[in-house]
Amino acid sequence: MLKRKKKDGRHTLRRWELALLLGVALAALAGGALGAEQSALADKVIRLHVIANSDDPADQALKLQVRDRILSEAGDLFDQGLTREEAEAAITARLGDLAAAGAETVGEAGYDYPVTASLEEDVWFPTKEYEDFALPAGEYTALRIVIGEGGGQNWWCVVFPPLCLGSVSETTAETAASAGFSEDEISLITGENEGYVVKFKAMELWDRFCAWVENR
Numbered sequence: 001m002l003k004r005k006k007k008d009g010r011h012t013l014r015r016w017e018l019a020l021l022l023g024v025a026l027a028a029l030a031g032g033a034l035g036a037e038q039s040a041l042a043d044k045v046i047r048l049h050v051i052a053n054s055d056d057p058a059d060q061a062l063k064l065q066v067r068d069r070i071l072s073e074a075g076d077l078f079d080q081g082l083t084r085e086e087a088e089a090a091i092t093a094r095l096g097d098l099a100a101a102g103a104e105t106v107g108e109a110g111y112d113y114p115v116t117a118s119l120e121e122d123v124w125f126p127t128k129e130y131e132d133f134a135l136p137a138g139e140y141t142a143l144r145i146v147i148g149e150g151g152g153q154n155w156w157c158v159v160f161p162p163l164c165l166g167s168v169s170e171t172t173a174e175t176a177a178s179a180g181f182s183e184d185e186i187s188l189i190t191g192e193n194e195g196y197v198v199k200f201k202a203m204e205l206w207d208r209f210c211a212w213v214e215n216r
Contacts, residue, residue: 037188038138044084044180045135046091046160047125047142048074052152053113059152062109067155069105070145073098075165084179087160091143092119102145113148120144128156133163133172133189 050070052063077090091098095117102115123142128135135158143159157164161179163172176186 038136042140047140048157048159049142050145051150051154053148054152066102066105073101078162116146
């Protein structure tokens with residue numbers, strides 16, 4: 001009788017092992033699929049990242065003034081049907097102008113913080129919901145505007161497709177379509193397929209899990 005119990009225990013252990021392995025395998029497959037979707041989106045997007053000097057309320061208010069100026073300056077960068085590569089080239093050519101515009105806004109507000117503008121690859125962003133669309137967590141190319149020490153909370157949006165530019169009169173779907181987004185990708189970011197934010201959170205959790213495994 002004792003031997004049978006030990007044997008059953010061994011079988012139970014193997015069933016748990018099998019269940020664990022199956023769970024890991026399914027999570028890996030799901031995470032890989034979610035990661036592929038995020039990468040496909042990232043290849044078509046340039047994010048905007050405005051970073052305040054500090055978390056002081058005055059610096060945070062200044063950040064929003066600089067944000068508004070940058071959005072205004074970037075409004076004439078993109079023509080209808082511009083590709084992502086062309087948009088990246090247009091932004092790169094205007095980095096000096098964008099930094100100068102930001103610095104001018106800072107000076108007008110009575111501060112002397114320097115402002116830098118750069119286009120950087122592999123900048124990590126969390127899942128972010130906007131008024132009528134959302135983007136999953138992951139690494140993106142980003143136009144980064146840094147005010148002073150760049151030690152404060154930041155503001156995120158999307159500069160290409162120009163979904164956050166006030167001069168754009170098209171809907172999110174129309175703007176994304178003109179930038180080469182597929183119908184599935186448009187549905188994904190606009191929420192036309194239900195549960196998109198939950199799906200994006202799953203992507204973010206998967207990324208964190210992978211980072212945790214790597215650091216073990």
